[in-house]
Amino acid sequence: DAGITQSPRHKVTETGTPVTLRCHQTENHRYMYWYRQDPGHGLRLIHYSYGVKDTDKGEVSDGYSVSRSKTEDFLLTLESATSSQTSVYFCAISVGTEAFFGQGTRLTVV
């Protein structure tokens, strides 16, 4: 798992509530990513980070924000969860040109 831990692994939340997902890495890699995976869409990039406090948007960033105050932690926040954000969320790190993924967080918005 390349030293990547995602928490929580499963979460059910109500529409309109804020939700924060955490990704923690143990090896101080510079690049970290948040993806969501949905049937028929594959893995789509939400946001990524290239250093502490350095982040950029991916292709499906609307409704999501991120923060990276420490090298090892990359947080994904849904400010006001919607049912369309029900998905499996994966964190990844980049080592050289290769990406390694965490085990995922299954989020259900009801």
Next chain:
Amino acid sequence: EDQVTQSPEALRLQEGESSSLNCSYTVSGLRGLFWYRQDPGKGPEFLFTLYSAGEEKEKERLKATLTKKESFLHITAPKPEDSATYLCAVQPNTGNQFYFGTGTSLTVIP
């Protein structure tokens, strides 16, 4: 626009029946093409990186090849434990993002 298309969406093979999975891509300039294996409920597991046309990589029963427009993942004499979804991704040389296809779901029947 950077894009990845995988085919077929699903493939059922008898144990020992060799076949190939296809990944077609369009990218402004290719930094790398990646193959991943994903088991249900888990994160993608890195298999191979290919950098230039003509390159090949092998691992057990899997061999990945690359041309200027597509990549193939050849599976020789598959076993039931090879059943998984295989994902292809590209990284353009203009950034650090990865673009994924929707995957091929492989089932190997004993």
